[in-house]
Amino acid sequence: MKFNVGIDIGGTFTDLICVSSEGKTIVHKTLSTPHDSSEGFINGIREISEMVGESFENFVSSIDTIVHGTTVATNSLLTLKGAKTALITTKGFRDALEMRRGIREEQYNNRYKNVTPLAPRYLRFTVDERIDSEGEVVKKFNEKELLPIIQKIKDEKVESVAICFMNSYKNSSHEKRAVNFLRKKLPGIFVTASFEVLPSIRFYERVSTTTVSAFVGPIVVKYLDNLTQKLETINFKGTLLIMQSNGGVVVPEQVKKNPAVTVLSGPAAAPTAGAFYSKMFGYKNCITVDMGGTSFDAAIVIDNQCVTSTEGKINRYRIALPSLDIITIGAGGGSIGWINNGGLLQMGPQSAGALPGPVCYDSGGAIPACTDADLILGYLNPDFFAGGKLKLNKAKAEKAINDELALKLGLSVLETAAGMFRIINNNMAQGVREISVERGYDPREFLFIVAGGAGSIHSSEICKELEIPMFLVPNVSSIFCAAGMLLGDLKHDFIRSYFTSFNNLDREKFLLFFNEMKEDGIKALVDEEGVLREQISFYPILDIRYIGQYHEVPLEASWDDVMNYNLSTIFELFHNEHNRQYGYSLKEEGTEMELINLRLRVVGKTEKPNFLSANIKSIPAELAIKEHRQVFVPELNSMKKVAVYDGDKPIFGSIIKGPCVIEKITTSVFVSEIYDCVVDDFGSFIVYEKAKFPEGFLLGKKIDEAYAY
């Protein structure tokens, strides 16, 4: 038997999923080891081997693939613990990185600080070279100019160097010479240039992304080297793949060339898993939400594809590489409740974090958080949190809510907790609105998939607010991201800037650029990742706009249309896409269009694990009732005694009437008054508006089959 393992390392827990070649799935959580997260990684594998009942050595040797999402780069940007980084750029442009085009995000806040530049000004050097806007050399580059800079880099013990010259997207010869020279003269120091990271027009996006790559580079490389070495010592012979921000996976060697591709490595897996699940349920489109301890992520999947964007920022640092479009808001189990000086209750975005955590964790937290409210409202069982691993202190939570909030609001503890619940749900609903409505999509037409331990308590109310008729809590909800890692394909993104009006487009050049990118992709996939040529496919994207516009539309075209130079088809697609996004097109007016960038995504299909349905006999839901307890029912605006089901029992096919709570070791689902729930034979919970089942729903065959029990 062979195994695939997905590993997602978070702040508190390391999540693992192991799927056997026969389709058997094991889900496991182990404590993270922040001092060296590869330790938790290996611990997790060891614990899984015990659950499988194999010796560690045997188990390791039967692992085909390990897919890993890492937060090393993310955390380095969030905590500003990265390499000591220098930037070398064209004379006259020393400050573009720090200026960030002169933005202050909070316009009325004079205490608001600019971000700390990842390369401080004294480590930003310039050389007197220049390439003009047409790619012609107007000032020659001379390596000698680098000599004093190299000396300073050595004196200052710089660990990483980024190079970004003006207009290098048109002509990278100067950057190439600089990077070669520096790598030769500075052995052991990480050196990267913008043509390797993001060879596209827009100096600010390029210099920022390149510097991010240099800043996180040495840490990511060191982490991956350490990890591969550890895997070698346990005799792992399979393939290690790393999740990228674009939802695809690559081998570690590829990541080392451009470490910035991993800044969203963790959260990118949720929509990737969402794309898989929605397909399984016969849906093309879905919204995935992931509510953790401090944040709430929302993403959308359209036509079974995750939506990518090049508008990404982390901690206000601009990263223009293609990343999955994910909205993050400060709403999680740790989000704290507070009262503003207008006397209104607010939730978050500040969080109690994992330590000290919500008051009920009893680890010294004193400020009431979302989890405290969830506990008082009866959604959480104080003796069965994480399967009983963590006892929750309800009395302390009540006291904190009373002292900090209820007294000031003139409300009871229960009313206050219900208010906290309502407000945070409303905040999350606005986040979902942002990723859907504000991007021109109606969330009611999407399958709503809930991930993360805390999400399924709140999803009834989020969906009610948005009039979403149904949501799905997958059986692997709590480790959804780890599962998503096993579902990613090998993906490589390439870009060539070619700024021209279509009237002046040169066919040969256009095709040459695409063929170059294609060859680069094949090289990476076949030579370095061992993919078979026939498993490779190509997805071209053209960044186009009407002449005179400022914002371009990334347009997906087919490889055939590109190779056959079918411009009229491409124009038609552009008008349609512009119309869909912005509500109008200028087709009738005959407005000329211009091209900004050519992109190519090269995808190598990976083998997907075979998730197996639970092939065991189901029991009627009534037999899974653990207890009846008082739970807050929003529709009644009061507590009510409702049934609590054991969600780990096989209750496939039964209809469970809301309001109720379904408890699993890893998560709890709250089904409110207007919803009912049915469990499919994968063990996933489908919660739907009472009146709307079964007609009008596309639950897929799985439900019908489940009814056969």
Add this chain to the structure above:
Amino acid sequence: MLIDKILVSIFQRAFKSITDEMSISLTKTTRSPILCEAKDFVTGLYDAKGQMLEQTENLPILSFSLGPVCKVIIDQYGNDIHEGDVIIHNDVFSMGNQNNDVAIFKPIFYENTLVGWSAAKGHQADIGGAVQGGYNPNATEVWQEAIRIPAVKLYDNGKLRKDVWNLIFANIRLQMVQEDIKAQIGACTLGQRRLQTFVSKYGLDVFEMHKLALFDSTEKMMRSEIKNIPNGIYTGESMVYYDGKHKGSKFPVRAEIMVNNEEIIFDFSKSSSQTKGFVNGTYTSSCSAITLTFLQMVNPNIPHNEGMIKPLKYIVPEGTILNASYPAATTFGNHLCPQIADAIFKALGPAIPEKVTAGWNHLLCSLFTGNHPRTGKKYVDICFLGMKGGSGAMKGHDGYDHIGMIDASGGVLDQDYEMYEQQTPYTILQHEYLCDSGGAGQWRGGMGTITQIILKGHDTTMVVFGDGDVEPNYGLFGGKGSVLNKIELSFPNGEKYIPMSKDMIHGIPDNTLYYQIAGGGGGYGNPKKRDKEKVLQDLKNELVSKESAEKIYGLKKIKV
């Protein structure tokens, strides 16, 4: 009815989400870079009486620009307001703020009752008048600047009034403006639909009651902020230089601020009388400038609704430079914001020294038009990247570098250099912080910049507008001022030209060097008291010279 306090919080978030959504829609659908790039527009929701429910002003100078117009419209139309009406307005003599800022209002009905208004106002690329774009330094009357649009229905009961539409747009040069007005109507429709859904969800009574509770709660927040200011009368003065007509002319702006417990009155009666040129404010632009300056001194998280502005009183009499009488030219009015802000900060400095900032860099800006030699097409460019200086420092905080004028407070972005070199025929030689440009102080002013650009192409025209080239930004409490703004053209024949702060230069030849300094912000507190580590850091980063570090900051013997 009992007020559900939790619901009040939810109302606030929902209103904010609606105006934000309107704003995103407008960013994506407008065509003029002033709208989709510089985001010079505002979206808002108002109740049936014209009271602000929420507003998303992308540029703070628009913070006060919609509410007064809404009230004008309600007065004008009385009962003649129907579902499907669309009303357009720009008139500066009936509460418009700037001729180019054109507002669209849509009434919102719930079961045949008027419950509110959705509105959007944006700075249009053209508004008729003598000069394309509206900035006419020679104007002395409104008609030389723009077409006046007092409140008029574009749609009546859902039906387009094609004759009115044609009349208006026959007086505006660019087709693009029609498209952008359509985009504004679209954003208002979005707001209308969402507020309708919202009211029908909760019912009219709940909506009305909780809306008022939200105003009350916000007003309470604002009043508690004002209460923190000691009672008294505070005065401050600043100077506007050159009206575009008379060399050496100057016009004082005088603030008298009365704080009385929980109320604050901003009285600008003693300011100069209006100018003969276009350097004049309107009531609404001046009140916006007052509001945005005051908002910088209070908790930035106070919601933007009627409750926020209720405790603020404005006295800006007609006939002054801040509220010019009919039919004066007023296009420059928004750019009097820096002087208004200066006067307020200077006045309140002694009362709330921990909340005011030293002087911000004043705007001095160039607008280029010419023919692109490579494409053969006309281009228009506002040199945003060159005009942005630093903000003033405040107690405990250095100023913000390269943020630009206080009217925008970091809301207008630089062009990207490489995109700029594609869209104009120019070559950028330099765009960097200018050493020693941040006013010295215990807390340093934000850095100014130096910009050098080679202007290519023949027969380029440049319009200059702004200020800050006569009097340096001021420091506070011992802090120093910053360097002056400066623009200089070096022609290929070796001659140089330094434009006036309001100027128009025609026929600029190929290969002219454009040089601009945008000054930094003023410093706060005695520079000798600045944390030595910070001085050393600034020195290491070459933001402060060795000479200044020693002479002004008092560092002894520096080894470099």
